[in-house]
Amino acid sequence: MxxxxxxxxxxxxxxxxSGAAENSKIAVPSADDAPIAYMIDANSGQVLFAREADRRFMPASITKVMTTFLAFEWMEEGRVFSRQVYTMRPETFAKWSRVGSTMFLPRDARVTVDDLLHGVTAVSANDGAVVLAEGAAGTVDDWVAAMNAKAREIGMYDSNFGTPNGWMDEGRTFTSAHDLGVLARAMLLRHPSKYRHFIGAEGFEYNGIAQPNHDPISGKVPGADGIKTGFTNQAGYGFLGSAQRNGQRLVMVVAGSPTGRGRNAASRAFIEWGFKAFDSKRLFxxxxxxxxxxxxxxxxxxxxxxxxxxxxxxxxxxxxxxxxxxxxxxxxxxxxxxxxxxxxxxxxxxxxxxxxxxxxxxxxxxxxxxxxxxxxxxxxxxxx
Structure with missing residues (x-):
């Protein structure tokens, strides 16, 4: 050079x-399967594809990525520790036990931050996200306020969070594909070791109950290692994902998919398209x-x-x-x-x-x- x-x-x-291929022979997922589609190079921040990237939508459980990132930030600051133990509050158990995706925390459970974060990232634990929020910040409201402050700090200007887990909240929680790209890139660049430890596990077992991770690309696409799916009837099916090959790290968002099968197929096709359509060059x-x-x-x-x-x-x-x-x-x-x-x-x-x-x-x-x-x-x- x-x-x-x-x-x-x-x-x-x-x-x-070398070995170049014609871009015209490579197709991105259709708008039917991926109404919202966005891809960036995580290292440089380059936008490689954008369809409705600034359109606001309800992220559902992808909200948990913001909770995970805030936990990473507080761990780095010494406010939260991996071996720290939090207790399930009686009112939290009454509200969140077996509601949606959970890690099946028992009443009065004493659980480490490490287990809570694995429950949140691998099996989308609604109960785990709330126990983490209450244990770290004192109240869910204080945790959510910190989520929103952190979102503004890193440049997520089309997002707002009303819960730590993305459960339906009458539309108070929303984001955009662009903002999710900002979030994923911040997580990858600021906390690579924590990302490797907590993100992309095949599943998680807690209290004798083993559950699989429903990530549509990890273990199925070479180099894929996360990040988080989301679904509600209102939001449809979405996915924030990432993969790395030969030093090239891509981040992708698919959202608004009408079916889980369509979302999964679109996600796998999209990340493969990224690696086939672009070469990575090292400048420094x-x-x-x-x-x-x-x-x-x-x-x-x-x-x-x-x-x-x-x-x-x-x-x-x-x-x-x-x-x-x-x-x-x-x-x-x-x-x-x-x-x-x-x-x-x-x-x-x-x-x-x-x-x-x-x-x-x-x-x-x-x-x-x-x-x-x-x-x-x-x-x-x-x-x-």
Missing amino acids: KTKFLTGLLVAMLAAP AKGQTVSTARVQGGSDSAVELTADGPLRVSIPRGTDPEITLAVRYEGPLQAPIQAGEPVAELVVSIEGMPDSRIPLKARNDVPKASALQRVGNGLLGLFT
């Missing part, structure tokens, strides 16, 4: 992929410096920028597009800066595709400059 900087832009010309290796950003008032005048992992993009198979990368930040950045702090973004522009944005983080600490360093930086500025 040949690269050079031009007025702040990093321009990369990529060679055409994990840990490689992408660019630098100017720093004011720091011990160094610049900070190196890097991405969380290998920086890859998807390009339509059989094409040779120009890829332009632009580093953007509000600068100069102000010291002090901590290593790992998000300080910039990489805007990926590929001919014929929507732009995408990848967060860039400081590779190293930049403390505030000492008095002597400030004098030196000032003198250096006179000659540069």
Whole structure:
């Protein structure tokens, strides 16, 4: 790959992929089976396909992905611990015992966060989601408020949550395919180890009762590992899924399907289409410096920028597009800066595709400059 900087832009010309196939011979699922369909490259955030991506719909049990993500965030913050034990409250048992999909928590059950999260992610446990919410936040209302605050924080602007489990609530809970893509990408990028531990299990056994996971792609499509199905009579059948092959991670949404069989077939066909229609190209290796950003008032005048992992993009198979990368930040950045702090973004522009944005983080600490360093930086500025 040949690269050079031009007025702040990093321009990369990529060679055409080998073994290319004609995109016209590959079809996406029909609108009958997948009225709402959306696919992104999880690494770059590129939109690879969108049908009714901003249309609001009731996610049903896909809501539990937001509950799972919030639990991951609180675990990272030290507010929730995997071995922590919560108790089923009598009123919670009376309301949620054997209601919809459950993990069959008994009255007065004492259950770990690890088991609750596996119950929520693998067998869509309505009771488990409520016990987790009450145990972690004190009340369901406080947990739901935190769900909505976290949704806004990560950029889910067409979503609202009224419950921790997606049970029917007169339309207070809604989302969009675009927002579910934002949620899945945040989960994958922020919590890869927790994702691997909790998402994509074939099933779950609790209290002597074994149940299978009804995920339509895991174990059936190479590289598939989750994420969550949903169904109500009002919402129809939906699925938020992901799969990874050869470093390329795709996230897909299918929603509004009239039948479970149609949803399942559409999901499998859709993820296969994504891998056949697009090749993945690595622009930067994990840990490689992408660019630098100017720093004011720091011990160094610049900070190196890097991405969380290998920086890859998807390009339509059989094409040779120009890829332009632009580093953007509000600068100069102000010291002090901590290593790992998000300080910039990489805007990926590929001919014929929507732009995408990848967060860039400081590779190293930049403390505030000492008095002597400030004098030196000032003198250096006179000659540069």
